Amino acid sequence: MDRRFLFLNAGICFWSLALAAWFCHLLNWALPLAGVTLLAFMLHPLQQQVFTMFGKMKTTAEAPQNTIVKTPHPVEKEPLREEKQNNTLVAADVHFEGNITAAGQVYIYGTVRGNIDSRDGIIKIMRSGLVEGNITSRELIVDGTVKGECWSDSIDIYEHGKIHGAITYATLAVKKGGALVGQAEHQLPAETLTNIIDFSVEQPDAAESEAMVGPQPAKGKKQA
Helix, strand or coil: CCHHHHHHHHHHHHHHHHHHHHHCCCHHHHHHHHHHHHHHHHHHHHHHHHHHHHHHHHHHHHCCCCCCCCCCCCCCCCCCCCCCCCCEEECCCCEEECCEECCCCEEECCEEECCEEEEEEEEEECCCCEEECCEEEEEEEECCEEECCEEEEEEEECCCCEEECCEEEEEEEECCCCEEECCEEECCCHHHHHCCCCCCCCCCCHHHHHHHHCCCCCCCCCCC
């Protein structure tokens, strides 16, 4: 039985007993039972209020308290003094046709049919890479295949590297297994060329030559 309806059910039972005593002409029982019934009906609303109040208190106690979580302020990163150079990547399953001009590092894993220009950067032809075109760079590393002319200050040909074409370099390194099929022209770096001093000898003029050598004796005729 639900305790919230205890007084209501008791009042109904006492009311039924009071009616039975009334019909049996038992007034001594009927009147007290009627009074108890009235009391039970009066206590029922009070019971509902009590249960409602305790129910709210229980719900409030069981409800989790709201906790304030302070999130730390995001730390602002200091701006980089120098912007990083962007890297260019050609994946292994990519076939690119056209010229590439880059400022940073260039990684070739796939196939490129065109010229690659990174005069101040590094170009790396990986083992699975293939370039059919001319290459211009500051540093060139070949571990794949290049078919074309190459201009670079530094050229490194690795074990699986192959270059088919003329190269112009300042420093060249070919590891065992690497191959170069074509002409190779050595060229000094631009910095070295600017430091070379011209030692050309200036030709003295006629006055300085005469002063250095001295006057020549005049040739006379022989007397008989």
